[in-house]
Amino acid sequence: MRTIGFIIRKEFQQLRRDRRLLPLIFLSPVIQIALLGYAANMDVKDIPLAICDQDHSVESRQLATSFLKSGSYVASAYVPDGRRAERTIEEGKASLALVIPPGFGRQLKGTKTAPLQLLADGSDTQSAAIGLTYATLIVSQEQTARAVQRLAGLDPRVLMQIKAVLVDPAVRVLYNPTLASRNFMVPGVLAMILMIITTILTSLAIVKEKELGTLEQLIVTPITPRQLIIGKLAPFVIISLVIITVVLLASLLLFGIAVRGSLLVLYALSLLFMLSSLGIGLFVSTVARTQQQAMMIAMFFFMMPMIILSGFVFPIESMPPVIQAVTYIFPLRYYFVIIRGLFLKGVSFGELWKQTAALAVIGVVVITASVLRFRKRLE
C-alpha cells in the first residue's frame, strides 16, 4: 500500500511539473462543452428557401406565404427565373428553391393542372429530405383548401354528397417534447469529452517512462506490476472525478439540462465509465513502443471509432452487423445509453444494469490485460 502511495505521489509531481498540462486538463472540458454543446444541433428548421415567383398572382403569393408560415423555411433569396434559382442552390445560398411558373394562379382557378416546381440541394441530404416532406404536406393541404373554397358555388344537392375528409394526426411526443436535438446532443458531447480526456491521460502513462528509459529503474525496484498499474491509475481517477463534476456543472449551468434520474447513479456510472476508458488508455500504453505509436493507436483505433460508431449521431441500428458487433467493445456505447437515459428519460438504475455490467466487464478486462501485458515485458 505504501508503495502505491509513493507512485501516486510521483505521478502528481510529474503532472504538476508540466505547467501547461493541468490547466489544459481542467479548463478544456469546460470550453469544449460550452462551444460544442451549443453547436451540436441537428434540428431541421429554418431551411433556407429561395422563392422564384414568376406568376405574381394572389394564388402564387399565398402559396409562398404558406411555405414561410409553416415555420420550416426562411426566405433566403427572391430570384426572377429558374436558372437563377438553380444557381442559388449551387452556391449553397439556399437548400430549396420554390419555382412557381407563370399561369399558376390561372390554372389553379381553372380546371387545368397547375405545375409547381421545387428544387432541392441533394448534397445536404438531411435538409433536403425534411424540406421535401414538409413541402409535399403544404402542397397537398393547399390543394384541398382550394377545392373546398370552390365548392361554395355548387348545387346544394351535389354538395351534400361531397365528403371533405380530413385526417388530422395529433402528435404526442414522449421524452423530449420540444424535439430539441440539444437535449439529445449535450449529454453526448459531455460523454465524448470525458472519454477523450481520460483516454489521452493514461495512453502515455507507461510508454513515456519506457521511452525516457525510466521504466527500467522502476522495474529494478521491488514494485509489482499490479502496484505500478494501480499507482498509475489512481491519480487519474482522482482527476477524472474533478472533471466529471466540472463538466456536469457546466452542462447544468449552461444548458439548463437537468438530470431527471438520480444524480448519485449518474455519478457512480460516470466513474465506472471513466475507469474503463482510463483502462483502455493504459492498455494502449503497455502495447505501444513509442509515445507516437501510443497516440496514434489511441486516436485512430479507439477515440475516432468511438466518436463515430457509438451512436452519438449515427444510429447503431442502421450499421451493418459486423460493425455493430465491433461497437460492443466501446464503453462509450453503453455510456451514451446511460447518460441519455438519465438526462432525458429519467430511468432508474434497474433499467441500466446491462450497461453497467458491460462497463464493469470492459474495465476489469482492460486493466487486467494491462497488468498481464506489463508482467510479460518484465521477464
Added chain:
Amino acid sequence: MSGARISTIMIKELRQVSRDPATLGMLLVVPLFLLLMFGFAINLDTKHIQLAALDHDKTQFSREFLQSFLHSEYFDLKTVIDREGQIDRLLDTGQVLVALVIPTDFGRNVANGKKVEIEAVVDGSNGTTAATAIGYVQAVAADYSQRAFVRSLERAGAGNMKTTIDFQPRVLFNPELRSANFLIPGLIVLILMMTAVLSTTLSIVREKERGTMEQILVSPVRPLELILGKTVPYLVISLVAAATILATSRLLFGVTVRGSWLDLGIVTLIFLFGCLGFGVLLSTLSDSQQVAFLLSSLLTLLPTFILSGFVFPFRNMPLFIQAVSYLLPGRYYLAALRAIMVKGVGFWAFGNQVAALLIFAAATGGLSVLRLRSQGR
C-alpha cells in the same frame, strides 16, 4: 532560404520516418481503414421507421389508411397491438419510433366527411429523427385525406371541381438523396485533418523532448526552412493517403467526383499545408508529447467533427459559435469538397473557400516561424 538546407532536413525526416515503419504504415493505412469502417457504418437515411399500429376501428377505411403508411418506403409495420398499455413499453425499449392509434369512429367519420383525429405517439429522444418521422406521418395523412376527398368529388359527379397541383420536386446533385454522398466528404475531412495535424505535431515535439531540437535551432537552419523541411515529407505522405481514400470513396461508396480532379487536388494540397502548419504551431506551444497530444486532439478532433458542417448545420449554431467555426480549416475544405465532389460546380462556387484555406495556411506558417524564431534565441 536555402534549398540545400531544406532538403537536408527533408532527407533526415524521411529517414526517420522510414526507420519507423509502424508509424509510416499507420499514416498511410489508417486513413483507409477509418474510411472503410466509417463509410460502411454511418448513414442518416430516415427510412424504414418502425411503426406500431393500434387499430380500434378495424374497418376497410382504417385498414386502407394503415396500408398507405406501408406503401411509402418510410415506414415498416413492426407490430400490431391491441391495448393502449403496450405503447409505452414499445417506445421505452426503443422497438418502435412511432405508434399510431386509430379511434373507433375512424371509418364512420371518413365516410361522412368529418374531421378525424388519429393519435401518433412519437419517441422524441432523438429530436431530428422524431421531427422527420412526424413530417412523414403528417404527409401520409394529408395525402390520404386528399385522395379520399377527390374520390368523393368524383362520386358526386363534381370531378371537375378538384384542383390539382402537379408538384414536381427535383433534387439536384444527389437525386436519390443517399446520405453517403453527404457524409463521406465529411469523413475525408476529419480523417485527413487528424492524421496531418498529429503527424507533424508529434514529429517536432519528439525532437524537443529528446533535446535534438536545440541542436537544430543552433545550426544555421532558419525557422522557415525547418518548417518546410519538416512538413514537406508529411505533405507527401498525406497526399498519398488522401489520394487513396478519395479513390476508395469513388470505388467502394460510389461517391463520384463530378467536378474536376485537378480542382480537388489543388484544394486538398492547400488544406493539407494548412493542417501541417497548424501541427507545427501546436508543437511550438507544447513542451512534451503529452501536452501536444492533448492540445491537438482537443483542438481538432471534436471541433472538426462538430463545427465543420459535417452533420450539424451552421444555421442552427448561435452566432458566436458560427464565428468560431470560421477559424477551422475543415469548414472550408468540406464546403469545397462537397462543391467539387457532389455538386460538380466550377471554381467560382468555392473560390472563397480556397482563399480562406490559403489564409489559414499562411497564418499558421507565419505564426510558427515567429514562435520558432523566439525560441531559437
